[in-house]
Amino acid sequence: MLLTRSLESLAAISLVSGVMADSAGSSGHQGAAGACALLQQKVPHIVHFPGTLEYLTNIDHYEEVATQDSACGVTPKMVEDVRIIIRTVGRDDVRSPFAIKSGGHALNPGFSSTLGVQISLQNFLDFEYDSKAQTVRLGSAWTWDAVYEKLQPENVTVVGARISGVGMGVLFGGGFSWYTNQHGLAVDNVIAFDLVLPNGTYVNVKQNSHPDLYFGLRGGLNNFGIVTGATLRTWPSGRIWGGNIEYSINHKDQVIKAVEEFSMNNKDEKAQLEATYTVTSKRAFWQVLFFYDAPVASPIPFRRFLSIPSTKDTTKITTHSQLVKDSKFPPVIGSYFHTVPIIHYTARILDVVEKTINASYAKSLVDERSAGVFYWIAEPFFNHYSHISYPSAFPHSTSNPTTPSCFWFNYTSPRDVEYFRQLIKDAGTEVQKAVVQEGQGHWDDVKYPNYAVKGTAVEEVYGKSLDRMRALKARIDRKDVMGLQGEGFLI
Structure with a gap:
């Protein structure tokens, strides 16, 4: 991704960065320039400026839209470097914008990228x-x-x-x-x-x-x-059974019923799945990614799924490491996650999901926007909040065992960043109506912060x-x- 961006994409990213720059104000730019100059004096071996490969590596993210043209990038190698960096950006006479990047997988623009000082933790490989x-x-x-x-x-x-x-x-x-x-x-x-x-x-x-x-x-x-x-x-962790199965849209009713049954009735802690409704420009279909924590072919909790005719099946006895390694997506120009908390996935909720995702995709085409692939992912966990030793800032409780369903809308033009942010928020509201009506959630349920779309109120994230x-x-x-x-x- 890093070295293969087209000039057109880079120009569009600069356009998005320019919009962010306008909102950041001149004081932020002055602070960033001052911070970069000071860091160049204090720790020159870890400071990188535009025009170098080190700088590009430093600011690079999974998504092009999430990558911003930082004033400089820093790659600390030890804790002492981090101490110098944070004291510098926070000085009263500097006050520089900054961002922290570990894997660079944050989809919300600005959450781990900045026009100021980009801090990459890429050297912390202890x-x-x-x-x-x-x-x-x-x-x-x-x-x-x-x-x-x-x-x-x-x-x-x-x-x-x-x-x-x-x-x-x-x-x-x-x-x-x-x-x-x-x-x-x-x-x-x-x-x-x-x-x-x-x-x-x-x-x-x-x-x-x-x-x-x-x-x-x-x-x-x-x-x-x-x-x-x-x-x-x-x-x-030993050998496991897992993999992905795709189903034709002709069998959607069977898949929906199987997801509902698994969500309502599974009591086997070793069994887990992600059921994904996928819409592309050519087709819509369901796919299910399975995990069973034992080397057992055709595990009993998944028998209903395994009886449905499929178009693709990669399930096998493998390892947890290999299953995750195989679960990857190519880099994209831009996309957003969003989430609706759901306790159980009923057939009606899943039907509303299908209709909502279809309508969202159709609207983006009518509006002549750059829709890529749209996903919605059911994550029906069981017993997931019963292992809490101490309270945490992410409030999860056995009294309200919601699971984080995930919307994921991809787009191909950085100029559409705000359009798709609003589109995915509207889709979430529509699905949440059905969730509340079905008694599988509440309007004030906390939204999973790793999925919540930019602009979600902190009250909705931290409760x-x-x-x-x-x-x-x-x-x-x-x-x-x-x-x-x-x-x-x-x-």
């Missing part, structure tokens, strides 16, 4: 597996599929992302996993964080040493400092955690250094 303690310490540069592959010879894994290429940022928003039914969310499996506070102080955050920070980092995104690493629990988070923020970041990021569900 990896320390402790078989006795059953933990692993990871630097923030790791992607989850690479972690799974490195742990596989030890026959263990961690609770993390389900898609290839996704970085450690998942930890800060909750983190649903193929192992969530059995072991909880990623935030439920973090033992410690390596954190540089907004004032440049380094702390090792644990529940017993810094309970408020431990609460805030687990679901509170980038509100409390820069995380350079984390220590997680490991779990046994009852917000007051405690704001009190923590006021105590550790009195100068609102983290607010210089500009975007990212900041409080």
Whole structure:
């Protein structure tokens, strides 16, 4: 992606960056220029400017639209570098916009990119597996599929992302996993964080040493400092059964009924799936990605799905690492996630989803917009909120066991960024009406922060955690250094 962008795409990205620049104001530009100059003096070996390959690597994101033309990029190599960077951008006479990138998979423009100082954690590749303690310490540069592959010879894994290429940022928003039914969310499996506070102080955050920070980092995104690493629990992991099955739209009623039955009745913690309704310019179809945590062909919880005629079937006995590695999507120009919290996926909800996604796609064509592929993903977890040891900023409770259904709309022109943001929000509202009517959710249910679209109110993302988070923020970041990021569900 990095070296193959067309001149037309780059021009369009510059157009989007220009719009953001207008909203940022001249003070932000002056602060960024000042910060870059100071950093060049203090840590010249990690500062990169436009016109170099290092700079392009630093600012690059999974999506072209999420990539911005930063004033400079910095690639810290150690905690001391991070301390210098955050103290510099936060100086009273500088106040530079900045953004933090680990894997670069954030789809919302501005959430991990900036016109100011782009901080890339690409050098933090610490990896320390402790078989006795059953933990692993990871630097923030790791992607989850690479972690799974490195742990596989030890026959263990961690609770993390389900898609290839996704970085450690998942930890800060909750983190649903193929192992969530059995072991909880990623935030439920973090033992410690390596954190540089907004004032440049380094702390090792644990529940017993810094309970408020431990609460805030687990679901509170980038509100409390820069995380350079984390220590997680490991779990046994052997051979599994999984893969993807595609179904013709002619069998949609059978697929919908199978999803409903699985959502309502599954009680096997080893069984998990993602059921995706997909619309392209040529066709619409359902596909289901399966995971079963044992080397068992045709697992009983999936028998109904396996009896439906399919057009493609990649299921096999494999490993967790390989399943995630195979679950990848090509880079795109731009796209948005959004989410509606759902407890159970009834047939009526799924029918409304189909009609809503179809109508959204048709509207974008009538409006002559650059629609790519539209997806909607059902994620029917079971027992997923029963593994909580301590409260977290992402409020999840057994009393309201919602799951994060995911809308994913792709588009091919950066000029349509705002159009598709509004389109996906409207689609979410339409589906949520059906969810509430079916008794499978409420209007005020918290939206999963890793999926919530840009512009979602922080009250909708953090819910009852917000007051405690704001009190923590006021105590550790009195100068609102983290607010210089500009975007990212900041409080």
